Amino acid sequence: MWRCPLGLLLLLSLAGHVALGAKQGRVRRELAPGLHLRGIRDAGGRYCQEQDLCCRGRADDCALPYLGAICYCDLFCNRTVSDCCPDFWDFCLGVPPPFPPIQGCMHGGRIYPVLGTYWDNCNRCWQAGNHSAFWGMTLDEGIRYRLGTIRPSSLVMNMHEIYTVLNPGEVLPTAFEASEKWPNLIHEPLDQGNCAGSWAFSTAAVASDRVSIHSLGHMTPVLSPQNLLSCDTHQQQGCRGGRLDGAWWFLRRRGVVSDHCYPFSGRERDEAGPAPPCMMHSRAMGRGKRQATARCPNSHVNNNDIYQVTPVYRLGSNDKEIMKELMENGPVQALMEVHEDFFLYKGGIYSHTPVSLGRPERYRRHGTHSVKITGWGEETLPDGRTLKYWTAANSWGPAWGERGHFRIVRGVNECDIESFVLGVWGRVGMEDMGYH
Incomplete structure (x- = not known):
């Protein structure tokens, strides 16, 4: 197609x-x-x-x-x-x-x-659609306002990878979805709006799921992207972009509250406007734990618990290693390059189409994004071949894609999605599990 x-x-x-x-x-x-x-x-x-x-x-x-x-x-x-x-x-x-x-x-x-979808003796397909949230936006504006993850420095890109080894005879399932293994612990995608804050949204999304899984469901927070956008200001640019390593450092050393406590304030396309000030700080309370020093910005919520994680780690780029980590420990975070056609994705197994290669550069621009990978699967094509894919959660709201999610070709580093994948453990103590 x-x-x-x-x-x-x-x-x-x-x-x-x-x-x-x-x-x-x-x-x-x-x-x-x-x-x-x-x-x-x-x-x-x-x-x-x-x-x-x-x-x-x-x-x-x-x-x-x-x-x-x-x-x-x-x-x-x-x-x-x-x-x-x-x-x-x-x-x-x-x-x-x-x-x-x-x-x-x-x-x-x-x-x-x-916006049309045309068949041309092809056996790989995904469907394009019309997303009202993007009406009137140029490609340049889409890249500027809807992505927002700054590509890591060479030092970060060279960080040591944790290699996961499959046991002898171990066979991974052909399909897996985190929400099926951990029901009620995998959270639905949020919407970053016209805020170039995917660095904060994807980090908060992965941390939310991992804290919930590693606490065995005793804690099930939807962590606050706004807490990161407003308070993680060291070499970060809020709704104008940020770095994943800085976001994970903040979650480990400072922690964040829930999205209910510190909700997303949204952002229109006004780069001249001042960034919202930080309304939530924390202080050490011993054993590495921290507590909030202010009430929730949402005055209707009293629970201002601070959630933290352990140091982030990078996975190998082999799809089997990513699959095993995901199946054992929960969803992972991935960088990806977003091209012009990804904005039009409505459903199916996405792969970037090369039809714009002959056009001027302004129609072929792309930018770095970050998303949450939640599972995988495969489909049999009409000619008998197997097409493998990842399932992932975006941060463009439930009206985009497949209820806020998308599928993308797996095993060939499509759009660089397997080149930089991160995992983390939620910082969970015995007291968090109800033991004293």
């Missing part, structure tokens, strides 16, 4: 691949609604040019198939824009078209509008 890139905008409210019925005749043609008004516009299409059609006057035979409808290349188009071929004005008249051009995708010598 062949899929379109973002083009000029991340999302455009189009239903471009819906076929429209059309009659060959043109009765009262000038009163008909324009094709571009019904969601079909691909001003880059070479229709008149490819057939070398520029008929004089009104000629009903001067017509071409156009996405399930009919478009015309005669000079009668100079009186109307109802059903003219998209390149009539620039090819036949040498003037710009009378409606704003919207880029599509070139495939097999034909232009298709954005």
Whole structure:
């Protein structure tokens, strides 16, 4: 299957691949609604040019198939824009078209509008969709406001990897999901909004699950990304980006409260606005534990317990090692490179499509993101081959993807998702387990 890139905008409210019925005749043609008004516009299409059609006057035979409808290349188009071929004005008249051009995708010598999903003798598929949260955003804005994890320094990238060895004869299951092994302990994705804070959201998400698992369900907090965004300020930039190593250092040394206690304040696209001040500090209380020094910013919540973790560790990039760690200790955190088509993901097993390679660099930009891997699986393709995938939780809310989650090809380091994977243990004492 062949899929379109973002083009000029991340999302455009189009239903471009819906076929429209059309009659060959043109009765009262000038009163008909324009094709571009019904969601079909691909001003880059070479229709008149490819057939070398520029008929004089009104000629009903001067017509071409156009996405399930009919478009015309005669000079009668100079009186109307109802059903003219998209390149009539620039090819036949040498003037710009009378409606704003919207880029599509070139495939097999034909232009298709954005947001469509097209089959092309392919056996690997994922579905693109229209996400209202991204309406009006350019690709540059999507990268600037919806990601926010700064790629680790070379020193951090070279940190020692913990290698997990499978026991002799040990076979991992073909499918696994953390929420099935640890019901009620794996938390649903949050929404970072237009805050470039995936560094804080993914860290809080993984720590929430791991604290819950390692305390055997005695503690089940949804940890506060806002606590990290506002209070972890050492070489961090809040909603303008941050580093994973700094986030884990803060969780280990300072700790954070729950999201109920310190809820996310949200952020509009206003980089000039001041960052929210830190409203939650902690102090040592012995044996490495810490306690809050203020009440919850949410005045309706009294529980301001501080949650901490042990030092973070890096896993090997072999998918079997990541799988074993995930199955034994809980979800893990992963870096990934987000390309233009990931914003359009709606479902299926994602892999980056190369259709934008021939376009200018501004349409091919990508940025670093961080997510929570929660499981894996595999599907059998029509030709009998097996397609393996990870399941992961994003931080773009439940309306994106598969209820806030996505699947991505496993075992080939798709979008660098296996290149830097982190695990951690929740700091859980006997008193946290109810023992004194």
